[in-house]
Amino acid sequence: MEPHLFSPLSIRSVQLKNRLVMSPMQQYSSPDGLVGAWHLVHLGSRAVGGIGLIITEATAVSPEGRNTPFDTGLWNEAQVEAWRPVVRFVQDQGAKIAVQLWHAGGKGSHAHPAAGFHHLPPDQGGWITKSASAVSLDQQHTPEALTVAEIQTLIAEFAQGARRAVQAGFDAIELHAGHGYLFHQFYSALANHRTDDYGGSFDNRVQLLLQTVQAIRAVIPEAMPLLVRLSAVDFSAEAHAWHLADSVRLTRLLQQHGVDVVTASAGGFSAPEKSQVGPLYQVPYAEKIRAETGVLTGAVGLITTPQQANDLIANGQADLVLLARELLRDPYFPLRAAAVLGAATAAPVQYGRAFPTHRPH
């Protein structure tokens, strides 16, 4: 019998060959929002390494949706064309690829991390940032509060981004609704102080995300999976912060609106206590959401060994295992995991001589 980690999973019309997922990682390597040779090699290597699903780095739906001027985008046709060969190469290796669509909201307009990641004002190549409320999220500047008309424009930009993702050939779409970015700025009362239909009650604070999901579902094929990354908790003891029970409640609504998978990350406004961070520390979030709602979940955060990854699936704690930094260290982690766990490897034929089960007869 194949180890659980290497069992396939069907989500709508997409069949994943295993449960290993490349977690989204910003590369800050896209002037004008364009992916290029770096992305072909970076994502292509992980596809060659046997990953089941790649989720791209956060990809902005508008120039103002970026974190830095170097983030990828899907707000114009040139960006669609730039993504196409990357998507095709990944798929040719038997992997699937989802684009992570996002908007940084009040966390936008920063310098490249190598230049210090400080806030960039408009006269230094940055832009005016907007959020749910005029609440500073980086202790360096205060964003403006979005008007209701601007919120409607944002939702339309996400739908347009989703249309472009379909054109570029992506297998699936993930909405980045965690890490203190735009959607999180609305659903967490830590950042949302609005008094209109998008603020106040839980139902109001999750409206932007639900309306965006609805708008995207209306323009993508029925057969295309839609994933959402949540920050399952705010890492804050404040009573009005976002807690796991809120994520369970939100997941039920997302499910009703046609979301297929929730990946459970955490934080974005404050960091966890050091003592809280260790191997598998965010897994309980995916496990609880899965147990309470039955939705497919992805676990992420300090998962670094084949055995940990296999146990998560075998024990029913999650349906997908997301790897970020471990996959930077070893793009061939899935092939290594297959060897360790005794799964039939699926190394590319070109690499057959390095993987005994693929040695030509």
Ligand SMILES: Cc1cc2nc3c(=O)[nH]c(=O)nc-3n(C[C@H](O)[C@H](O)[C@H](O)COP(=O)(O)O)c2cc1C
């Ligand atoms: C270089 C880097 C860039 C990241 N960029 C993103 C991103 O674009 N979108 C996102 O949702 N998470 C992003 N993350 C978070 C990862 O997807 C992941 O949740 C986190 O690193 C924990 O997983 P790990 O312990 O396997 O690294 C990034 C992490 C790293 C290390």
